[in-house]
Every structure is written in C-alpha cells, then in structure tokens.
Amino acid sequence: MRVLVVEDDPDLRQAVVRALSEDGYAVDFASDGADGLSKAMSWEYDAVVLDLMLPEVDGWELLRRFRKTKKTPVLILTARDAVGDRVRGLDAGADDYLVKPFALNELRARLRSLIRRAAGQAHPAITIGDVVVDTAARKVARHGKPVTLTAREYALVELLAMHRGKIVTRTMIYDHIFGEDDDSLSNLIDVHISHVRKKLGKDFIETRRGLGYVIDG
Amino acid sequence: MVKSLRGRWLAWLAALLAAVLGGFGLALYAESRKARFDEVDAELLAAARVLEGSMRPFSGPASDRPLSPPPFKGKDKGKGPPPLPPQELDRERMIRGLGLPRAFRDRYPDIEVPPYFAVWNADGHRLKAMGDAPDERPEEPNIEDTYYHYHRPGRHEVVVLGPNRAIILVGRSVERELAQLHSLAWRITLTGLAIFGVGLLGGWWVAGRAIRPIAAMNETAAGITADNWSRRMEVAGAPTELAGLAGAVNTMLDRLEAGFVQQVRFTADASHELRTPLAVMMSHLELARTQPRSAEEYQQTLATCERAARRMKSLTDGLLTLARVDSGKLELAAESVDLHDVAEEAIALLTRLAEDHRVTVTLAGDAAPAQGDADRLTQVAVNLISNAIHYNRPGGTVTVTTGMADNSAVMTITDTGVGIAAESLPHVFERFFRADASRARDRGGNGLGLAISRGIVEAHGGNIEVRSTLGAGSTFTVSVPGARDGGPPNDES
Structure with a gap:
C-alpha cells in the first residue's frame, strides 16, 4: 500500500514517514502544498495524510483540487482542533480527521481502516482458502499458524487480498508497494512473489501471463 | 432602604403627593374658614353699624359724657348719678328700645342660637343686652380702628365705638359654621387620601411602564453569552434617555465581543503552536518504542525531542513576555x-x-x-x-x-x-x-x-x-x- 504524507514540519513528517514505512507502506512525502498536490495527482495512492497549514497551497485548496478527480482516501492531520475546522475538513472531501498531537498507533489504525474501506473490505481479516490475512495486526496465518512475512511480502499479500478475484498488474504492484525512493528493479516483484508462494503455498498467487497476478481468481 | 427602582420612585412620589395634597388641603381649609368667618364678621359689623346709626340721634354734638347706666340695675338704685336732662332721658329710652336691625334678623330666621348685642357706656355700665351677650365690657376699640372682633369660644363678636364713647358689641354663635368647617375638613382629608391612593396606583403603573425598557434591556443582556454575542440592545424603539444607555452598552458589547473573539483566537493559535512540537515529541517517542532501535536512532529521537521542547520553551517564553506586557508588568532595567x-x-x-x-x-x-x-x-x-x-x-x-x-x-x-x-x-x-x-x-x-x-x-x-x-x-x-x-x-x- 502506498501513501502520501503532506506535512511541512520536518520532524513530524519524519516520524510519520518512518512509522508508516516500518509498517510496510510505500511512503512518499511532500513538504508543501504545491509539491503535495502534484504528487497526489500523478500517482494512485492508497491514502493521503494531509496537514492543513501548508506553505504555497494550503490543505483546503489541495483537497479541493484533488477531489475534482481523485477518490483516494484522505486523512487530515492537523493542529486545528475546532469543531468547525473538523466539519469543514470532512465536508471538503476528507475521509478522516486526526488532531495533533496524536498517537502514531491511532494514525496507523485509521489509515488501515481507510484503505480497507476504500477496497470494499469491511472486515479487517480476509480469509482466502486456508490463509487468513489479518489487516489489523498486519499478520498472515496458514492453517491457523502464523506465517512470518517481511513487510514487503506482507504488503504484496495485502494488496492482492484487497483486490481478491481481480487481476493486479505489475504496474499496480509497483505503484502500491514501492515508494518513490525504492529501488524498483522489475525482477524484485518476482522475488517477492516466489517468497510468498514458498510460505503460503504454490497456488496462493496465480500468474496470468502478460496481465499480472491474482488471488482467489 | 428600598432596593427596587420602582419602589424608590414610588416612595418619592408618595412623599411628593403627601406634601402637595396636604398643603393644598390645609390652604383650602384655611381659605374656606377665613371666607366663612369674614362673611360672618361683615354681617355682624353691618349690624353694629346699623345699631350705632340708630343711637346717633341721641348724641349731642361734642358730647363726651358717658351714657347713663340703666336705672333698673338693682344695687346702684338710689345713689345713682344726678338726674338726666330730658334729652338724655330720651336717649335712655331709645337705647332700651334698641333691637337688632330687622335685616339682620331676617337673615337668620331659624338660627338655633340667635344673634345678640350689648351696649356699654364709657364708664363700663352695660346699658342694654340681648340674648347671649357677655357681661363684661370689652376693651374700647381704637379710634382709628373703630371696630374689632371680640371672640369667645364658639362665637364671633364685633365691637364698635358708638356715640359718646359707648361700646356696641354684636355677636352670634358660630357653632354651625364650625360644624360645617369640621365636615369640610373631613371631606378634604378623605378626598386627599383618595387622590393619594389613586396617585400611588397610577405611579406604580407609570413606574412599571417606565422601567419596562430596562427590563427588556436586562433580558437582552442576560441573553448574551460567550457562545452567542449576536444580541444587542434595542436603540431605535427605546426612549431617548435609555437609547443613549443602550447605545453605550452596545458599543461596550462590541468591544467585549472583539476582545473575546481575539482572546479565543489567541488561545486557539497558542494551542495550535504548542500542538505541533507536542505531536513531534509524542510521535518520535512512540516510534522509538515500537521496536528496539540502535543507539544512533535513540540519539536522533532525543535530539528531535529536544528541538521540539526548545520550540515549546520559546513559545511559552514568548507568551509569558506578552502576558507581562499586557499586564504592564514587564520589568525593564533602566x-x-x-x-x-x-x-x-x-x-x-x-x-x-x-x-x-x-x-x-x-x-x-x-x-x-x-x-x-x-x-x-x-x-x-x-x-x-x-x-x-x-x-x-x-x-x-x-x-x-x-x-x-x-x-x-x-x-x-x-x-x-x-x-x-x-x-x-x-x-x-x-x-x-x-x-x-x-x-x-x-x-x-x-x-x-x-x-x-x-x-x-x-x-x-x-x-x-x-x-x-x-x-x-x-x-x-x-x-x-x-x-x-x-x-x-x-x-x-
């Protein structure tokens, strides 16, 4: 899952980016509204974390322009705590609103929930055959026993599970599990796929030659 | 002390009404009494003048000799004054035949205590007395004054100087007039009390109406809260005196609202400024604790937290300085x-x-x-x-x-x-x-x-x-x- 963090305070941005990266998200960031808007418009993010008080283009304006075309979930992360601000933010098209200071855990949970909902999954655990993907705990179990996956592998499984029954192209995988700073050599996807197959069964991920991959197809 | 404006107003009104009605009642009574008794005195004086006129034919020119006392007054019989000349005898007869003028009697046909009169000579002898006349001779009136009123309780009497320095007294009971005046006094008192009562009721009502705009203002003022500053005093419909007050209150409210809004914004801004470094600290600390970190990463977290803490310190220092400036307590070395x-x-x-x-x-x-x-x-x-x-x-x-x-x-x-x-x-x-x-x-x-x-x-x-x-x-x-x-x-x- 790939998220964009638009936050102008370098220290806070760093904390959020690191926390989300450690959860296996591909994280891009922007330190002002103009940069944030151009990134948000040019990539298919799974979620956007947006500060409101931004240089160049403020959060409201960014959200207004972004919502003209994009349906990506947006979580507003701001120090503006007045009820009026929250209502204005949600009415402007934001999907969630978190006030600073916040717990990273809550930010993570809200992002998971936003991404899950956007993929049409209400339940946090997705069961595919004998494999259960627990998106809340970010853990995978097979035959009821936990399977250890790397963050990247988990992200791959989650992406495919969220789109179960649909073909996920290699481009989508690039877009959603690698950040802009990742070294995204094409064969890395194959490496991750083969690792997952070893851990969750050979037939867990099917390859549709020339199209991409699919789970539970 | 009466606290309510209406009560005070009413107390002042009561005092004023009492003074005005009391003064008016007393003046009315005094005037009525004077008019009534002046009339009585005028009638008595008129009667006295008639009596004096009817005695005048018997007075000789420049005769200062006292008129003879009546010979029938018992004890003095025999050692009375020397016999009178014929002219004087006529006079005595005449005096004995004196009666109240007809006009006077006609005036009071059915009076309970009829008028009376008496005549004394210059020596103090009562020559003639009718009715309820006093026994003692009144003092001789001044020449210039020719008459005066001689009052005994319940009576009015007029004394005039007659021929040969004779003293003529005409009087009558004024019990009836006194009773009438007494009744008048009661009527004035009762009417005054009634007017007083009506005045107070009216005052209560008027005061209520007068303070109604104040009550409305009070209600408006009570309706203004921190959450709702929209209400203002009615200026257009208020009486001139209160419109000034309402305008002043509105101006004050405008200033208060501006100050309040500014205060709210300032608090929001200050908390906003504190939230970001707090968020930095909290998120970095939480991040550091999610999993074991290298010493270098911990150092980085600490450095970040220190930066955030310095930011908060700078902010609180600034706020403290501003608070001192606001309260005029900024200490400056000179x-x-x-x-x-x-x-x-x-x-x-x-x-x-x-x-x-x-x-x-x-x-x-x-x-x-x-x-x-x-x-x-x-x-x-x-x-x-x-x-x-x-x-x-x-x-x-x-x-x-x-x-x-x-x-x-x-x-x-x-x-x-x-x-x-x-x-x-x-x-x-x-x-x-x-x-x-x-x-x-x-x-x-x-x-x-x-x-x-x-x-x-x-x-x-x-x-x-x-x-x-x-x-x-x-x-x-x-x-x-x-x-x-x-x-x-x-x-x-």
Whole structure:
C-alpha cells in the first residue's frame, strides 16, 4: 500500500514517514502544498495524510483540487482542533480527521481502516482458502499458524487480498508497494512473489501471463 | 432602604403627593374658614353699624359724657348719678328700645342660637343686652380702628365705638359654621387620601411602564453569552434617555465581543503552536518504542525531542513576555544603552544565520543613546534582523542604521526581501499573524516575534513602525526616547 504524507514540519513528517514505512507502506512525502498536490495527482495512492497549514497551497485548496478527480482516501492531520475546522475538513472531501498531537498507533489504525474501506473490505481479516490475512495486526496465518512475512511480502499479500478475484498488474504492484525512493528493479516483484508462494503455498498467487497476478481468481 | 427602582420612585412620589395634597388641603381649609368667618364678621359689623346709626340721634354734638347706666340695675338704685336732662332721658329710652336691625334678623330666621348685642357706656355700665351677650365690657376699640372682633369660644363678636364713647358689641354663635368647617375638613382629608391612593396606583403603573425598557434591556443582556454575542440592545424603539444607555452598552458589547473573539483566537493559535512540537515529541517517542532501535536512532529521537521542547520553551517564553506586557508588568532595567551597540550585538549573534541565507548585514549610522533595558532591546533587534534575513532573497542585504532624531534614539532595519502585502501590513504586529500561513514554520518562528518586539518597545515609551513594498523589501523603524544628555554610559544618576 502506498501513501502520501503532506506535512511541512520536518520532524513530524519524519516520524510519520518512518512509522508508516516500518509498517510496510510505500511512503512518499511532500513538504508543501504545491509539491503535495502534484504528487497526489500523478500517482494512485492508497491514502493521503494531509496537514492543513501548508506553505504555497494550503490543505483546503489541495483537497479541493484533488477531489475534482481523485477518490483516494484522505486523512487530515492537523493542529486545528475546532469543531468547525473538523466539519469543514470532512465536508471538503476528507475521509478522516486526526488532531495533533496524536498517537502514531491511532494514525496507523485509521489509515488501515481507510484503505480497507476504500477496497470494499469491511472486515479487517480476509480469509482466502486456508490463509487468513489479518489487516489489523498486519499478520498472515496458514492453517491457523502464523506465517512470518517481511513487510514487503506482507504488503504484496495485502494488496492482492484487497483486490481478491481481480487481476493486479505489475504496474499496480509497483505503484502500491514501492515508494518513490525504492529501488524498483522489475525482477524484485518476482522475488517477492516466489517468497510468498514458498510460505503460503504454490497456488496462493496465480500468474496470468502478460496481465499480472491474482488471488482467489 | 428600598432596593427596587420602582419602589424608590414610588416612595418619592408618595412623599411628593403627601406634601402637595396636604398643603393644598390645609390652604383650602384655611381659605374656606377665613371666607366663612369674614362673611360672618361683615354681617355682624353691618349690624353694629346699623345699631350705632340708630343711637346717633341721641348724641349731642361734642358730647363726651358717658351714657347713663340703666336705672333698673338693682344695687346702684338710689345713689345713682344726678338726674338726666330730658334729652338724655330720651336717649335712655331709645337705647332700651334698641333691637337688632330687622335685616339682620331676617337673615337668620331659624338660627338655633340667635344673634345678640350689648351696649356699654364709657364708664363700663352695660346699658342694654340681648340674648347671649357677655357681661363684661370689652376693651374700647381704637379710634382709628373703630371696630374689632371680640371672640369667645364658639362665637364671633364685633365691637364698635358708638356715640359718646359707648361700646356696641354684636355677636352670634358660630357653632354651625364650625360644624360645617369640621365636615369640610373631613371631606378634604378623605378626598386627599383618595387622590393619594389613586396617585400611588397610577405611579406604580407609570413606574412599571417606565422601567419596562430596562427590563427588556436586562433580558437582552442576560441573553448574551460567550457562545452567542449576536444580541444587542434595542436603540431605535427605546426612549431617548435609555437609547443613549443602550447605545453605550452596545458599543461596550462590541468591544467585549472583539476582545473575546481575539482572546479565543489567541488561545486557539497558542494551542495550535504548542500542538505541533507536542505531536513531534509524542510521535518520535512512540516510534522509538515500537521496536528496539540502535543507539544512533535513540540519539536522533532525543535530539528531535529536544528541538521540539526548545520550540515549546520559546513559545511559552514568548507568551509569558506578552502576558507581562499586557499586564504592564514587564520589568525593564533602566540603564544607559546605545542602540548602535545593541544592533552590533544582535548582528554578531546572527552572523551564522546570515551566512546560511547568503544575506549581507551592514551596520551604519551614529551612536543612539537611550535609557532602557539592553537585553530586551537586543531581543527586539535580533527579532527584526533575523526576520529581515529570513524573508530576504539569497544575495540580498539587510541594512541597520542607528541615530538620533527629535530627541529619540532610532534604529531602522531595511531588507531587500519579499516585502509585505499592503493588506497584511496593519496586522504584522498582531500575535500569531502570518502573511504566509506557514512559511515561518521552516525557521522555527512562532508568530510572536513582532508582537513581543512591539510590546518591549512600547514598554520603553517608544514605538515601532513598518513600511514595505511587496517584492522590494521592508523597513522596520524602532524609536525609543533618547537619553537626555546624550552622554556616555555609566552615569549612575
């Protein structure tokens, strides 16, 4: 899952980016509204974390322009705590609103929930055959026993599970599990796929030659 | 003491009504009584004049001789005065035949106590008495006064001087008049009390009407709360006197609301400024604890948290300074200070910042001696010069000039930076005002620098001004009262 963090305070941005990266998200960031808007418009993010008080283009304006075309979930992360601000933010098209200071855990949970909902999954655990993907705990179990996956592998499984029954192209995988700073050599996807197959069964991920991959197809 | 306005008003009305009605009643009674008794006296006097007239034919010219007492008065019989001449005898007969004039009797046909009269001679002998006449001879009236009223209780009597210094008294009972006056007094009293009661009721009602706009204002005022400032006093419909008050109250409410809104915004801004460093600390600490970290990562977390804590300290220091400025409790040393030295020190402190931004800072001008707090004035200079560096463009300049002007020590800071938009210019000294929402965040500014600078300068009795052209740069001018002698530092006096 790939998220964009638009936050102008370098220290806070760093904390959020690191926390989300450690959860296996591909994280891009922007330190002002103009940069944030151009990134948000040019990539298919799974979620956007947006500060409101931004240089160049403020959060409201960014959200207004972004919502003209994009349906990506947006979580507003701001120090503006007045009820009026929250209502204005949600009415402007934001999907969630978190006030600073916040717990990273809550930010993570809200992002998971936003991404899950956007993929049409209400339940946090997705069961595919004998494999259960627990998106809340970010853990995978097979035959009821936990399977250890790397963050990247988990992200791959989650992406495919969220789109179960649909073909996920290699481009989508690039877009959603690698950040802009990742070294995204094409064969890395194959490496991750083969690792997952070893851990969750050979037939867990099917390859549709020339199209991409699919789970539970 | 009556607390309610209506009650007080009514008490005053009651006192006034009582005084007016009492005075009016007393005057009415006195006037009626006087008119009534004047009439009685006039009638009695008229009767007395008639009696005197009917006695006159018997008085000889220039006769001062007392008239003879009646011979039939028992004890004096035999040793009375010498026999009278015939003329005098006629007179005596005449006197004995005297009666009240007919007109007088006709006037009071059915009076219970009929009028009476009596005649005394100059010696004090009663010559004739009718009815309820007194036995004693009244005093002789003055010649000029010819008559006077001789009052016994319940009677009115008139005494006139008759021929040969005879004394004629005519009187009658005034019991009837007194009873009438008594009844009149009662009627006046009762009417007065009735008017008093009606007046008080009317006053109560009028007072109620008069205070109704006050009650309405009270209701309006009570309806104004921190959440709802929209209500205002009715000015158009209010009576003139209250319209002034309502207008004044409305003006006061406007000021209060502005102050309240400003206070709310200030609190929101201050909490907003505190939230970001708090969020930094909390998120970095939480991140560090999610999994074991290397010593280097922990160091980084600590460094970040320290930065955030410094930011909060700078903010709370600023807020504290502003609170002191607001309450007039900003303590300032009163030492001799030269703004030129102040600028020099500030520039030295900011050398590194200027280098980082590739901005050249130059100091020009002369000594500008003043009385003040060197540290606080340096704080102002650092604020202004660092702003001038931050909002400059790479390769730009900041020129600091000091000098004396009109007995003021003046420091101007001119930059070649981005400038300030005209609509923002009036607000730059307001707390947390930012021309650009968060450009200042990059440099850790908290939006209080200029507000604090102005507070410090004004506490010195000086002022701070700004001129700016968007895109060309800004000039801040600080002036504080100059030292009187302009002499060197160290004067302890």
